[in-house]
Amino acid sequence: MSGDRVPLQAATGGLPPWGNAVMRLHRFQGEHPDVQFTSPVMGRYGQYTALVPPDTIPGESREITVTSPDLCGLMDELDDLFGSPDQVGRSTPGSSPQGTSLERRP
Numbered sequence: 001m002s003g004d005r006v007p008l009q010a011a012t013g014g015l016p017p018w019g020n021a022v023m024r025l026h027r028f029q030g031e032h033p034d035v036q037f038t039s040p041v042m043g044r045y046g047q048y049t050a051l052v053p054p055d056t057i058p059g060e061s062r063e064i065t066v067t068s069p070d071l072c073g074l075m076d077e078l079d080d081l082f083g084s085p086d087q088v089g090r091s092t093p094g095s096s097p098q099g100t101s102l103e104r105r106p
Contacts, residue, residue, distance in 0.1 A: 020072075021070075021071040021072040021074075021075050022071065024075045024079075025037070025071060025075060028075065028078060032056065032082070034053050034056055035050055035051065035052050035053070035056065035078075036050070036051040037049065037050050037051075038051075039071075047067040047068065047069060048067065048068050048069070048070065048071050048073075048074040049065060049066070049067045049074075050065070050066045050067075050074060050078055051063065051064075051065055052064040052065070052066065052081070057081060057082065064081070066078060066081070
């Protein structure tokens, strides 16, 4: 060993996918406080759900219910609906299980 040291580098992208989704959820809730969220009961299977009131999205007069088996998928779907300009931190295609659904009620 020559005595040269390699400089330490900070780890990037250290958040687990669910941690990133939680940060996205909190940011979204701050931007859209009228959207209601529910999550599965702890330790049980279920769906994450977002209830978007009528007229929350410009040009959409119906209530919209978005569901997903995971929070990352739910946040991806909401970003798509609301046209979020901040796409940083979105999960990569295929990283969320299939099953995200969108229901529009008259």
